[in-house]
Amino acid sequence: xxxxxxxxxxxxxxxxxxxxxxxxxxxxxxxxxxxxxxxxxxxxxxxxxxxxxxxxxxxxxxxxxxxxxxxxxxxxxxxxxxxxxxxxxxxxxxxxxxxxxxxxxxxxxxxxxxxxxxxxxxxxxxxxxxxxxxxxxxxxxxxxxxxxxxxxxxxxxxxxxxxxxxxxxxxxxxxxxxxxxxxxxxxxxxxxxxxxxxxxxxxxxxxxxxxxxxxxxxxxxxxxxxxxxxxxxxxxxxxxxxxxxxxxxxxxxxxxx
Numbered sequence: 001x002x003x004x005x006x007x008x009x010x011x012x013x014x015x016x017x018x019x020x021x022x023x024x025x026x027x028x029x030x031x032x033x034x035x036x037x038x039x040x041x042x043x044x045x046x047x048x049x050x051x052x053x054x055x056x057x058x059x060x061x062x063x064x065x066x067x068x069x070x071x072x073x074x075x076x077x078x079x080x081x082x083x084x085x086x087x088x089x090x091x092x093x094x095x096x097x098x099x100x101x102x103x104x105x106x107x108x109x110x111x112x113x114x115x116x117x118x119x120x121x122x123x124x125x126x127x128x129x130x131x132x133x134x135x136x137x138x139x140x141x142x143x144x145x146x147x148x149x150x151x152x153x154x155x156x157x158x159x160x161x162x163x164x165x166x167x168x169x170x171x172x173x174x175x176x177x178x179x180x181x182x183x184x185x186x187x188x189x190x191x192x193x194x195x196x197x198x199x200x201x202x203x204x205x206x207x208x209x210x211x212x213x214x215x216x217x218x219x220x221x222x223x224x225x226x227x228x229x230x231x232x233x234x235x236x237x238x239x240x241x242x243x244x245x246x247x248x249x250x251x252x253x254x255x256x257x
Contacts, residue, residue, distance in 0.1 A: 033155050034206050034230045035199070036170035039090050044152055046136035046220075047167065049086040049096075050122075050211060052078055056092055056163060059153045059212025060085065061136050061220055065127040067253060068101075069138075070211035071223050071240065072110040072120045080104050085124060088132040090167040092154060097132045100125040103256060107248045109193075115238075116191045118225040119245045120211075121252040139219035142195075142243045145176045149197055149216040151237075153224065155209030170205070172197040174216070175236045183234055188226070193244045195222055198236040205237045206230035214239050 048068055050058040058074035068085055075083065080101055089096025102125045109117040143149070152169045180196035190196065197214065198205075205212070205224045214222030222239030229235065242249075 033151060033153055033164070033168040033170045033209060036151075036168040038164075039152065039167040039169050042088065042090055044167075044169075045088070045132075045134035047090075047152055047213065048133075049089065049092075049154065050074055051084045051086060053082045054084075056154060058210045059155075059224065060122065061213040062087065062128060062133050063121075063135055063138060063220075063249070064253065065130065065133065065135070066124040067256070068122040068124065069213070069220070069223065069249065070120050070122060071118045071225055072106045073112065073115060073118055073225070074211040075104045075120050075122070076106060076110070076112060078104065083122070085122065085128075087128045092163070092165045097128055099128060105252045105256075107245070109248075114189050114191070115226050116189070117193050117245060117248075118240045119223055119248060121249055121256075123252075123256045136213060136215070136220045137218075138242050138246060138249065139216065139221040140243055140246050142241065143174050143216045143221045145174050147174050147216050148172070149174060149214050149221065151197075151205050151209065151212065151214050151224065153205060153209030153212040155206040155212075155224075155230075172199055172205075172214075172237065180236050180238070183236065184228070184238075187228055187235075188238070190238065193241055194225065195239050195241040196236040197222070197239060198227075205239075 048060045060068040060070035083101040087097045103123040175196040181190040209224045212224045227237040
């Protein structure tokens with residue numbers, strides 16, 4: 001009986017550890033608009049939703065009429081045939097212009113454990129009509145600290161919430177990488193391919209915003225990637241830095257015209 005209790009205790013401790021680590025990585029993987037406002041007009045014509053097996057999964061952005069930028073963790077391991085892109089829509093109840101995905105391309109540098117190099121390019125089966133979108137240009141240069149950037153998505157409006165039916169937007173300032181690295185020490189790794197932004201305790205991206213664009217100075221500078229919880233005072237939101245992964249994006253776009 002004592003041995004059984006000991007084994008049970010071991011299992012319980014393992015389970016607690018698994019849940020604790022699972023929370024950290026689910027916070028990363030189901031990533032990351034808290035403190036934002038509703039988007040009531042179709043003014044961000046580059047924004048798209050990524051649905052998987054009929055369910056809303058992530059955000060994305062049109063960089064060309066047949067190419068979408070999103071996060072690698074949104075499509076890693078997914079059956080490409082079950083992926084759909086919804087363009088020209090700002091509410092989950094409106095399907096908008098729907099397109100199947102032909103190719104989902106992820107860099108070999110992507111690490112699902114740390115979410116390093118969290119970028120994917122989706123090539124659509126057929127192009128989005130010109131009247132239904134405006135492509136976003138990508139920023140090849142790193143964004144200066146303190147610059148206020150736009151983040152849009154259908155993510156949770158609070159931690160442990162539910163996805164917002166209406167598209168939402170927030171403005172968040174870019175946080176110094178070294179400061180962000182210190183804040184995440186012992187929790188997650190902030191690599192050179194990541195950038196951080198948030199207004200601590202007030203504004204942040206959240207679960208469901210993953211893959212969506214971060215727009216700085218009118219160009220896309222980041223992709224919503226991960227973070228610990230949402231709008232927590234200590235932890236800024238973490239984004240893939242477009243300037244650091246631009247070579248991969250450019251290569252894919254040339255390879256798949």
